[in-house]
Amino acid sequence: MSEILGIMTHAIKNPDHFRRHARAAIGESFDGVLLYTPQGVDLHNKQIRGYLYRDGGWSKKNASYPKINLDIGFYPPSSLRKASLVKAHKELRFTAYGLGNKSKIQKHLVASSFLKPYLLPTERVQTSAQFSDFLEKHRSVMLKPINGWGGRGIIRVTMDKNRFQVEQNNKKTVHLPLSRLSSFLHGVLSRGGRHIMQKWIDIRNSEGSVYDIRALAQKNGEGKWQTTGTAVREGKRGVITSNIKSGGHAYDVERYLKKQFNNEKAEALTKSIAEVASYIPPYMEKSYNTRLSELGIDLAVDSSGRLWLLEVNIKPGKSIMKMVYGQNAWEQSFRLPYQNARHMLKAK
Numbered sequence: 001m002s003e004i005l006g007i008m009t010h011a012i013k014n015p016d017h018f019r020r021h022a023r024a025a026i027g028e029s030f031d032g033v034l035l036y037t038p039q040g041v042d043l044h045n046k047q048i049r050g051y052l053y054r055d056g057g058w059s060k061k062n063a064s065y066p067k068i069n070l071d072i073g074f075y076p077p078s079s080l081r082k083a084s085l086v087k088a089h090k091e092l093r094f095t096a097y098g099l100g101n102k103s104k105i106q107k108h109l110v111a112s113s114f115l116k117p118y119l120l121p122t123e124r125v126q127t128s129a130q131f132s133d134f135l136e137k138h139r140s141v142m143l144k145p146i147n148g149w150g151g152r153g154i155i156r157v158t159m160d161k162n163r164f165q166v167e168q169n170n171k172k173t174v175h176l177p178l179s180r181l182s183s184f185l186h187g188v189l190s191r192g193g194r195h196i197m198q199k200w201i202d203i204r205n206s207e208g209s210v211y212d213i214r215a216l217a218q219k220n221g222e223g224k225w226q227t228t229g230t231a232v233r234e235g236k237r238g239v240i241t242s243n244i245k246s247g248g249h250a251y252d253v254e255r256y257l258k259k260q261f262n263n264e265k266a267e268a269l270t271k272s273i274a275e276v277a278s279y280i281p282p283y284m285e286k287s288y289n290t291r292l293s294e295l296g297i298d299l300a301v302d303s304s305g306r307l308w309l310l311e312v313n314i315k316p317g318k319s320i321m322k323m324v325y326g327q328n329a330w331e332q333s334f335r336l337p338y339q340n341a342r343h344m345l346k347a348k
Contacts, residue, residue: 003031005341006048006066008086008094010073012037015051015058021072022053024335028342034063038075038082043089068345069094070293070337072315095341096293099284099314101146102196108287109309114279118299118309121199125189128182131197135159135181140200142240145193155188156200156240169239201308203242203300205260210235212242212310213253213301214320215277218294221339223347225281228333230273231320232256250323261305272307273299280312293337 005025007018015035022033035058036050052061071094075083087097099105103124109115121138124146125131135141140158148154156167164181166174176184189195205211211234218228231250235242242248253273257266277297285292296316300308322330 003029003345004034004052004063004066005030005032005338006034006036006069006092008036008038008041008069008071008073008083010037010075010079010083012051015053019053020334024338025053025341027335028338030338030342034061034066037073038079038086041082041086041089041092043085046091065092067093068341070341071096074315093344095291095337095344096314097288097290099288099292099312101194102144102148102311103146103194105312106196108284109312111287112283115276115283115309118276118307120201120308120310123197125185125195125197128185131185132181134197135164138199142198142200143188143195144198146196147193154241158200167240169241198310201300202303203308204303205234207237209237210240210242211256211300213273213299214250214316215273215297215299216294216316216318216321216333217277217281217297218333218336219292219340219343220336221343223340223343225278227274227277228336229321229325229329230277231324233320244317244319244323250320252324257301260301265305269301269305269307276307276309284312293340 007021012035018035025033032052032054034048034050034052036048040049042048046065048063048065050061050063051058052063069092071087073083086092087094106122109119123134125143135157136159140156143155143157145153158165162178163175164178166176166184203210203212211232213230214233215230216228217225220226230253232253233242233244234249234251236247244250254266254270257269276299280297281292281295284295292314294316296313298310298313300310302308318330318333321333
């Protein structure tokens with residue numbers, strides 16, 4: 001099975017839902033695809049139970065380990081441990097490995113003297129007293145699930161004299177007395193698990209909508225990093241995040257920033273965004289001493305025109321490519337991980 005590409009994901013309800021992935025692999029001269037979940041991997045016998053795609057169709061098979069594998073899954077707690085064991089297995093070679101949770105990623109980012117000026121005050125939430133102190137210092141704070149993605153579960157908490165208010169996407173703003181702060185935080189942590197807290201900055205545009213900038217960095221068919229595209233992600237009115245899946249829109253970065261600032265400022269910001277996006281991928285590979293394939297780099301510009309780095313994601317969505325650059329660019333960005341996998345197989 002030397003020319004079979006392994007694709008690991010979190011669940012397979014219908015393998016045909018992954019036909020686009022299989023065709024991308026075939027387009028890069030793989031003979032077929034073995035689609036599987038972590039639960040399908042027998043680490044003791046070095047076998048995988050999954051779905052083999054060949055000659056345009058799927059069949060359920062027991063197979064030996066493919067020589068190269070892509071991980072496209074988003075794993076719930078119930079399968080995260082097994083997924084981690086699979087990724088750590090020396091005889092299963094993946095194109096990319098994980099970065100850990102948001103707290104761990106932040107520690108690596110802070111270690112860079114180049115990135116440090118772009119980073120917001122961020123801490124892991126340990127106790128309600130610590131959160132209270134952080135909130136009192138910064139007045140408005142974003143609470144983010146430590147393993148969250150796609151803007152899910154993010155809460156903005158703002159202090160106002162002897163009260164605080166809670167904002168969440170698609171929910172009514174709640175106002176509570178400060179005496180309720182500890183019980184509120186306990187409720188959040190008991191429902192949603194571990195969180196980080198991050199200073200809130202005003203990243204609303206002139207019309208009051210939240211926006212940020214996503215840079216998509218990918219390795220190409222020669223195994224070299226490139227910034228495939230950058231785009232402004234503007235959230236719909238009344239939401240606290242800019243995630244596209246929550247009903248937002250994507251726009252060209254420089255044109256958008258020129259509407260918010262003067263031309264000179266917008267051009268300088270666009271240049272800085274490109275510099276940060278180019279710096280991060282090789283830095284993260286070196287800092288973690290691991291292999292990566294693509295990254296979503298989220299930046300933001302506050303109302304004063306200062307650039308900030310919000311977070312880095314290892315499995316970024318690519319919808320911004322279609323919305324800003326068109327269908328062909330989106331298809332190319334989708335194929336790049338398969339081109340990189342082919343390069344790794346040839347380079348071994």
